[in-house]
Amino acid sequence: MFETPMTVVGRIITDPRRRIVGDQEVISFRVASNSRRRTAEGAWEPGNTLYITVNCWGKLVTGVGAGLYKGASVIAVGTVHTSEYEDREGAKRSSLEMRATAVGPDLARVIARIEQRPQPHSTDSPDAEDPGQDADAVNAGADTDPEADAEALALSA
Amino acid sequence: MFETPMTVVGRIITDPRRRIVGDQEVISFRVASNSRRRTAEGAWEPGNTLYITVNCWGKLVTGVGAGLYKGASVIAVGTVHTSEYEDREGAKRSSLEMRATAVGPDLARVIARIEQRPQPHSTDSPDAEDPGQDADAVNAGADTDPEADAEALALSA
Amino acid sequence: MFETPMTVVGRIITDPRRRIVGDQEVISFRVASNSRRRTAEGAWEPGNTLYITVNCWGKLVTGVGAGLYKGASVIAVGTVHTSEYEDREGAKRSSLEMRATAVGPDLARVIARIEQRPQPHSTDSPDAEDPGQDADAVNAGADTDPEADAEALALSA
Amino acid sequence: MFETPMTVVGRIITDPRRRIVGDQEVISFRVASNSRRRTAEGAWEPGNTLYITVNCWGKLVTGVGAGLYKGASVIAVGTVHTSEYEDREGAKRSSLEMRATAVGPDLARVIARIEQRPQPHSTDSPDAEDPGQDADAVNAGADTDPEADAEALALSA
Numbered sequence: 001m002f003e004t005p006m007t008v009v010g011r012i013i014t015d016p017r018r019r020i021v022g023d024q025e026v027i028s029f030r031v032a033s034n035s036r037r038r039t040a041e042g043a044w045e046p047g048n049t050l051y052i053t054v055n056c057w058g059k060l061v062t063g064v065g066a067g068l069y070k071g072a073s074v075i076a077v078g079t080v081h082t083s084e085y086e087d088r089e090g091a092k093r094s095s096l097e098m099r100a101t102a103v104g105p106d107l108a109r110v111i112a113r114i115e116q117r118p119q120p121h122s123t124d125s126p127d128a129e130d131p132g133q134d135a136d137a138v139n140a141g142a143d144t145d146p147e148a149d150a151e152a153l154a155l156s157a
Numbered sequence: 158m159f160e161t162p163m164t165v166v167g168r169i170i171t172d173p174r175r176r177i178v179g180d181q182e183v184i185s186f187r188v189a190s191n192s193r194r195r196t197a198e199g200a201w202e203p204g205n206t207l208y209i210t211v212n213c214w215g216k217l218v219t220g221v222g223a224g225l226y227k228g229a230s231v232i233a234v235g236t237v238h239t240s241e242y243e244d245r246e247g248a249k250r251s252s253l254e255m256r257a258t259a260v261g262p263d264l265a266r267v268i269a270r271i272e273q274r275p276q277p278h279s280t281d282s283p284d285a286e287d288p289g290q291d292a293d294a295v296n297a298g299a300d301t302d303p304e305a306d307a308e309a310l311a312l313s314a
Numbered sequence: 315m316f317e318t319p320m321t322v323v324g325r326i327i328t329d330p331r332r333r334i335v336g337d338q339e340v341i342s343f344r345v346a347s348n349s350r351r352r353t354a355e356g357a358w359e360p361g362n363t364l365y366i367t368v369n370c371w372g373k374l375v376t377g378v379g380a381g382l383y384k385g386a387s388v389i390a391v392g393t394v395h396t397s398e399y400e401d402r403e404g405a406k407r408s409s410l411e412m413r414a415t416a417v418g419p420d421l422a423r424v425i426a427r428i429e430q431r432p433q434p435h436s437t438d439s440p441d442a443e444d445p446g447q448d449a450d451a452v453n454a455g456a457d458t459d460p461e462a463d464a465e466a467l468a469l470s471a
Numbered sequence: 472m473f474e475t476p477m478t479v480v481g482r483i484i485t486d487p488r489r490r491i492v493g494d495q496e497v498i499s500f501r502v503a504s505n506s507r508r509r510t511a512e513g514a515w516e517p518g519n520t521l522y523i524t525v526n527c528w529g530k531l532v533t534g535v536g537a538g539l540y541k542g543a544s545v546i547a548v549g550t551v552h553t554s555e556y557e558d559r560e561g562a563k564r565s566s567l568e569m570r571a572t573a574v575g576p577d578l579a580r581v582i583a584r585i586e587q588r589p590q591p592h593s594t595d596s597p598d599a600e601d602p603g604q605d606a607d608a609v610n611a612g613a614d615t616d617p618e619a620d621a622e623a624l625a626l627s628a
Contacts, residue, residue: 002572003349004364005476006320007164007234009259035317035395042513048395050318051408063264072271075232075259077164081349081362082410089405094365096396096410101473102166102232104261105271107220112261114229115268159415160506161521162319163477192474192552199356205552207475208565238506238519239567248560251522253553253567258316321478321548323573377578386585389546389573391478416480416546418575418583421534425586428543428576 003079006098008033008052009106015070018061027056027064031076052080054098064103073109077102160236163255165190165209166263172227175218184213184221188233209237209253213260221260230266234259317393320412322347322366323420329384332375341370341378345390366394366410370417378417387423391416474550477569479504479523480577486541489532498527498535502547523551523567527574535574544580548573 010033018027031054035047054076056064068074078100087093105112167190175184188211192204211233213221225231235257244250262269324347332341345368349361368390370378382388392414401407419426481504489498502525506518525547527535539545549571558564576583 002323003351003361004320004322004347006318007162008318009234009316033318035393037317038509038513040513042509042511047317048397048411050394051396059265063266063268067264067269067271075234075261077166077232079349080364082365083362091403091405093407095408097362102263102265104232104264105269106259107224107261108216108259109220111220111272112224112269113272114224114262115270159480160508160518161477161479161504163475165475166473190475192550194474195352195356197356199352199354204474205554205568207551208553236506237521239522240519246562248562250564251566254519319478321476323548373579377580377582381578381583381585389548389575391480391546416577416579418546418578419585420573421538421575422530422573423534425534426538426576426583427586428538429582429584 004081005078006080007075007077008050008054008098009075010034010050010073012068012070012072012074013051016064016068018065024057025061027061029054029068029070031074050096052076052096052098053083054078054100054103056100056103060100060103067105067112068103073106075102075104075106076100161238162235163237164232164234165207165211165255166232167191167207167230169225169227169229169231173221173225175222181214182218184218186211186225186227188231207253209233209255210240211235211255211257211260213257217257217260224262224269225260230263232259232261232263233257318395319392320394321389321391322364322368322412323389324348324364324387326382326384326386326388327365330378330382332379338371339375341375343368343382343384345388364410366390366412367397368392368412368414368417370414374414374417381419381426382417387420389416389418389420390414475552476549477551478546478548479521479525479569480546481505481521481544483539483541483543483545484522487535487539489536495528496532498532500525500539500541502545521567523547523569524554525549525569525571525574527571531571531574538576538583539574544577546573546575546577547571 008031010031012029013032014030016027016029018025020026031052033050033052035049036044037047039045076098078098080096080098083095083097085093085095165188167188169186170189171187173184173186175182177183188209190207190209192206193201194204196202233255235255237253237255240252240254242250242252322345324345326343327346328344330341330343332339334340345366347364347366349363350358351361353359390412392412394410394412397409397411399407399409479502481502483500484503485501487498487500489496491497502523504521504523506520507515508518510516547569549569551567551569554566554568556564556566
C-alpha cells in the first residue's frame with residue numbers, strides 16, 4: 001500500500017517549533033480544522049474538529065519559518081500517519097502526524113503577498129524528495145496546455 | 158453521491174481573470190501540476206502533467222486577486238467536475254474545473270507573508286458556503302486540543 | 315471551513331462492531347494502513363502506519379455488514395475528525411475517526427463479486443446525507459459523457 | 472512536485488476494456504460521479520458531474536476483471552493527469568485519466584462478497600509499484616495499534 005495523502009485547511013494553534021533532527025531542520029506546528037454542517041432545515045451548525053501535527057522538512061523550512069505563525073489560517077498538504085509516544089506520566093498516547101509537501105496561507109481568510117522565490121542555490125537542507133523546480137519551468141508552459149485557448153476560461157466557469 | 162474533493166499543487170499558467178457571474182465575482186486561472194516518479198534504479202524522471210481550471214468565488218476573490226499571478230506556485234483545494242463547452246469551430250470539448258474552497262501560495266517554492274486578515278465586515282461578495290470565521294475563533298483554542306501538551310510536539314516528529 | 319475529506323486503503327484489524335446510536339445503526343471497525351517508501355537506491359523499505367476508526371452509517375450498514383470482516387483489505391472514503399475519550403484509568407486519549415461515505419473491498423488484494431443491489435425501498439436506516447441513487451440513474455448515462463467515443467479509451471492510457 | 476492523488480466514487484459507464492500495453496495488461500473504464508448539493512433551504516438539487524477514465528494495472532487487473540462491469544458503483548483511488556489525444560477528425564482533445572492504486576465496489580450501493588485472496592505466487596503481471604502484501608501481514612497486527620483497547624471503539628463514535 002501507499003502513504004495516505006491528506007489536505008487540511010485550518011488554523012495554526014501552537015507556536016511553530018524549529019529543531020534539528022539528524023542533520024536536517026524541521027518546523028512543526030499543530031493545526032485545528034473546524035467543520036460545520038448544514039442541517040436539514042438549511043442552517044449551519046458547528047461540527048467536529050480535526051487536530052493534526054504538521055511537520056515541514058527541506059524546502060518548506062524557509063518558507064514556513066518566514067511566513068507563518070500561531071493563529072494563521074493555513075492549507076497543509078502531505079501524507080499522514082499515526083505516531084505513538086509516552087506522555088509525562090508514561091502513558092501511551094497517539095497523535096496524527098503529517099509530513100507536509102506543500103503549505104501556504106489560506107487566501108480565503110488572509111491577505112498574503114509573494115515576496116520572492118527561494119534562491120536557486122539555497123543553503124537550505126536539501127529536499128530529498130524533490131529534484132527542484134527547474135523541470136516545472138520547462139514543462140509548465142502554456143503552449144503544452146491542451147485547453148489554453150480563450151474559450152476554456154470564458155465558457156467553463 | 159457527493160462532490161469530489163481534490164487538492165492540486167502546481168503553477169499558475171494563465172493570467173488570473175476576474176469577471177462577474179450573476180451578482181458574484183469570480184477569479185479563474187489555469188494550473189499545471191507536473192509530477193515525477195522515482196524509477197526502479199532510484200533516479201527521478203518526469204511524469205505526467207495535470208491541467209485544471211481553478212474558479213475562486215466569495216471570500217477567495219480578494220485574497221487571490223491581491224496575492225497571486227501567472228507563474229506563481231500555488232496550492233488549490235476544492236471540489237472538481239467536468240465542464241463541457243464548444244470551441245470556436247463549434248467542436249465539443251471538455252475541461253476539468255475546480256470550485257476552490259482554499260487557495261494559497263506554496264511556501265515550499267516561494268516566500269510569502271501574511272499582510273492582514275480580511276475585515277470582519279467585508280464588502281466582498283458573500284460566501285454562501287461559509288458562515289464566517291467567528292466560530293473558528295471560539296473553537297480553535299489550544300485548550301480544547303487533546304494533545305496540546307509539550308510531549309505531542311516533542312516526541313512525535 | 316469544511317469537513318476534511320480522506321481516503322484510507324488498508325486492512326481491517328478489529329471485528330466490525332454493530333450497535334445502535336439514537337435510532338440509527340452504525341458499524342465501526344479499525345483500519346491500519348501500512349506504507350513503504352522507495353529509497354534513494356530504489357529499494358523499498360517499510361514506512362509509517364496510519365490507524366483510523368471507520369464508522370459506517372445509513373446505507374453502508376447493510377453492505378459492510380454483509381461483506382467485510384477482520385482481515386479484509388478495504389478502501390474507506392469519508393470525512394475525518396479527532397475524537398476525545400477517557401480510557402479505563404480515566405486518562406484523556408484521542409482517536410482519529412472517519413464518518414464513511416463509501417467503503418469497499420480493495421480489488422488489488424482480494425477477489426470480490428457484486429451479488430445484488432440494495433432494494434430500492436430498503437428498510438435500512440435512512441441516510442440523511444444522501445437523497446438516494448435515483449438521480450444517478452438519470453444523470454449517469456453515457457450519452458452525456460463528453461468523451462464517450464472510442465478514441466478516449468483507445469488513445470489515452 | 473508530486474503526482475496528484477484523487478478518489479472518485481461513482482458509476483462505471485463503459486464496458487471495461489482489457490488490452491496489452493508493452494508487456495503488461497491494463498483494464499480501463501470510464502466513471503461518472505454525480506453530485507448534489509443542499510440548497511440554502513435545505514433541499515437537495517443535482518450538481519455537477521465528473522467524468523474520468525480509470526486505468527488499472529498490475530494486481531488490479533485480476534480483481535477488476537473478475538468483479539466489475541458497466542453499471543457497477545465503484546470507488547477508485549489513484550493519481551490523476553491530463554491525457555491529450557486526437558479524435559477521429561484529427562481535433563485535439565483532452566481527458567482526465569487515473570492510474571488506479573485501489574478499486575472496489577461501493578458497499579453503500581451494492582452487496583458484494585469477498586471470494587478469495589489472490590494467490591501469493593500469482594501469474595499476474597508484476598506490480599512494479601507494490602512489493603507485495605507480506606509486509607502488511609507482519610505490520611498490521613492489532614497489538615501494534617495504540618488504541619486497540621475496547622474503549623476506542625466504545626466511546627469514539
